[in-house]
Amino acid sequence: MAYIRKYKTGSGATAVQVCYKKGKEVVKTVHVGSASSEDEMKKLLREAQGIIDEGKTPLFDLEKYD
16 A cells, blocks of 8 residues: 655655555655645645556546646
């Protein structure tokens, strides 16, 4: 199972990671980046979701709703 983790860094920015769990244990973490604005955060969250969705077939075409 994969999920997106957000947390505050020491500099005040918000970091984004993709974490993979097996059972209750986190087995892999991929750092996507750090954002200090809302626009940067949106970009990082889309990138993180893209990492999670890589290789999956989408049920809906979400591009038409942007």
